[in-house]
Structures are given as C-alpha cells and as structure tokens.
Amino acid sequence: MNGTHETRTTEHGTISADVVIVGAGPTGLLLAGDLAAAGIQVTVLEKRPAKISNLTRAFGVHARTLEVLDARGLADELIPTGRKLTQLRLFSSLSLDLSGLPSRFPFLLSTPQYEVEKLLRRRATEHGATFVHDAEVTGVRQDSDGVTVDVESKDGEGSVYRAAYVVGADGVRSAVRKALGQPFPGQSVISSIVLADVLLESEPDLTVAVRGGDGAFGFMIPFGDGYWRVGGWNRERAEIPDDAPTSLDELREIIRRAFGSDFGMHDERWISRFHSDERQVPEYRTGRVFLAGDAAHTHSPAGGQGMNTGLQDANNLGWKLAAVLDGRAPDSLLDSYQAERHPVGRAVLRSSGTIVRVAMAHNPLQLAARWLGSKLLNLAAPVQRKAIGQITGIGYRYAAPRGSHALVGRRARDGVLADGRRLYEALRDGEFVLVAPKDAELPAELAKLAGTACIRVQWRDAGGATQLVRPDGYVAWARG
C-alpha cells in the first residue's frame, strides 16, 4: 500500500480520520476536497494504483456542475480542455437549445472524465486530503462512536481504519453498500451497447447527435481533442453478452443504420461493449455511513448525467458533514442528504431511462409517441425548459419548509456583489454567504449553522433578493 495516513488513538480504537471516503472517482474526489478545505481530516481509500487512467467514461459536464466547479475556482481551468456544445440533438426531430440557459455556462462542456478528476484530485491534495492507493475496502462495521473499515492491499496485507463517518463513493459495485446490506433494486435497461472513441474522416453537421433508424440507434459527441465518442445499439444483436468481442466494423454498421453514414470512423483508441442498469439504493444514509455517486444510483448514460449527479451528491453532503463535525449543526442535518438527493437520483433515473426507451422504440405506437413527444418538446416552451433544467441540473429544487420564500431550496443565481466579486467567487471560501443589507438578522438556528465565518455582503445593484446561500450554492433563507 502506498500513501500515508495520520492516526490518532482514542479509547475506541485507532481513528485514522474524521471522514473516510471509499473511492477516488469524481464523487469521492470532490467530497475529499470540500472536507479537507473545511479543515476536516479526510482519508480516501482507493483500490486502484495511483496512476490516473487516460481512458474516459463520462464526457459531458453540464451547466450546474460547471457552476459547482466555479464555486471552487475550477470551471475556468476546465473549460479550455473541452468543447462547448450549445445544441443537444435528440433524435432527428428534437433539439434542445442550451444557449439561453440562465447560467454563466449556457452549454454542455464535452471533456473527458479524467480532466475533471485531475483538477479535483489536485484541489483535494492541496487542501491536505490523504490518499491511500492499492487499498481495497472489504468490510465496514459501525457502532455508536464511529465506523471501522477493513482494508486489504494488493499483496494481501490487511489494515483497519476508523472514522467518525464513512462515505461509500466506490462506484456501481460498491463494497460499502454490500457491507451495509443495502439492496440495489432496479432492472437492466439496455444491453450490448458498443462504445468507442474514434477519429472521423467527415464530421456530422450536428455537434451532439442521437439518432434512431433501421432497428438501431447511435450517438456521436466530439471530445474537443479531435476524437469523437461514438456509441450505438443494434436490435438484432441486443442479446450479446458484455464480454463478447466487438469491433469497429460492428459500430460502423450501427452508425450507418442510424445516421446513413459511418463518417469514415477510424483509429479507435478504446472500444467496448457494455450494458446499462437502472438502480437506486433506498437509503443514502445508514447511521454513520453514506452512499454517493454511482454507489447510490446507476442509470443509462443517455443525457450524460451519471458523473454530474455524483458530483452534486458530493456538493450536497460535504458542507453538512463539515458543519456537524464542527459542532455547528446537529447530526439530524445529515438526514437532509437523503431527503434532498434521493428524489434527484430518482428523477435522473426516470429521465435517462425515458431517453433510452424512446431511442429503442420500434413498434408503430411507440414511434408515434416519440414523434408526438418531440413535437411537444419543440413547441411548448415550459416543457422544453423543464427538460433542459433536468438535463443540465440547474432546474432541480430541494424541498423547502412550509411558508418559505419562493427562492428557498433553489440554486442561487450568480450576480455581482458590492465588493466586486461574483456570488460564486465568494462561495470559493466554502462558507455560507449572506447577501443582505447590513442590519439584516438571520433566524437564530440559521445564524448558528452559518457560523461566524459566514460572509456578509450586499448585491452591487439594488433590487437583488436578500438571501442566505449555503456553501453548495442553494438558498437556505430569503426575504423581500
């Protein structure tokens, strides 16, 4: 095992950290950075070796994720690594225009997952998070004081970590979820999707394209570095198992059926066949142990929401764990992680599942429903706004207490503050931001939660709502 970890010994055993995170994927990396930045002692246990893979899974970073990265000072660094896409073309007749999004980032950034991971890992390391590689978690046990984590190294050596809280961000086959005995109910949605990163001789005229036709559907998305992520599915080969070999010829045939051309694809740097499940764990929290990212929910890659949803889970959980460990909030604040994130996970399962099922439609009734659905989405602005809000993540709203101001639970809109910064620049300190007149008083419980480090500032221009913004960029309280 490589990496170091500080240990403190208490009467309850060996405490390696306040929080142990299992898994150094995007979810675990963002969470590790947030906790370390808040001064929490955090150790990340990762079964892979330290070398960062240059194979990518996700390639789409949506607007809300870019806002979250902006609140950590990372968005402007990530954007040059990819390509900005403002049109999402779903099927031949349905197109979503992102250029009018009420966000600093009115586009989908197409960039490989490893670029996101690289920035998040650097930030977590800079803030002092400890990474331990070649460390496979094999068991998790909890008692009233903390959680014990069993770890096995590549050469079979065992060790034990102990922490106040543990987060399982260990992906779809989560060992933490299994150790908790949590079910992962759901179903398989689609099998035998062929996926590759290829170069093209001629590019499609659309920047992001999904098309169905002749018993197949395919999608093509540019990475920004010359390569395209191309994937597809052929009804006639839908029962082939994941481990059956595939080839560029198989993918060429699918894309020709769906698009009428294979665009001269060549030089694949990666090709694979995979299937997609739709599953969600019922409880994101079991005592002192939390599940986040793919460990908590999995769905088809349609809509490109997997990595984005995991990053939003981490964005929600980090500041809550920090506030509880800091004594500013009771343990019950952590229950709001389930209350806020589980419904979002369910909605993502539903929307990505709908896209895949519509793409696979083949009988006349299903095809007519697809045509009608496309027309409705193209014509009805509110329906289109809702779809765009869900896919980009900016439309999600957390439940607010009865009688709250309409802004409570919504994502805070960026704006310029009296000190010249934007709100999302002020959030980079990881604290609550109270944008309010000098004499504004917060309710006592919120004042305690926001703590003495709460940033108090006013909007530069008159007319902006008075609001308390949580460190994750959602409105906790508003007035006026």
Ligand SMILES: Cc1cc2nc3c(=O)[nH]c(=O)nc-3n(C[C@H](O)[C@H](O)[C@H](O)COP(=O)(O)OP(=O)(O)OC[C@H]3O[C@@H](n4cnc5c(N)ncnc54)[C@H](O)[C@@H]3O)c2cc1C
């Ligand atoms: C082929 C493919 C294509 C995809 N395309 C897209 C896409 O276009 N858009 C999108 O948004 N999403 C896509 N996804 C999904 C996306 O990659 C995931 O949603 C995202 O990686 C989830 O991040 P995570 O951090 O939650 O989990 P992961 O990225 O899976 O990270 C989990 C980490 O935990 C580690 N780990 C696992 N078990 C243990 C253990 N017992 N002990 C210690 N460490 C452990 C793993 O090594 C891994 O590093 C795709 C997935 C696949 C497979």
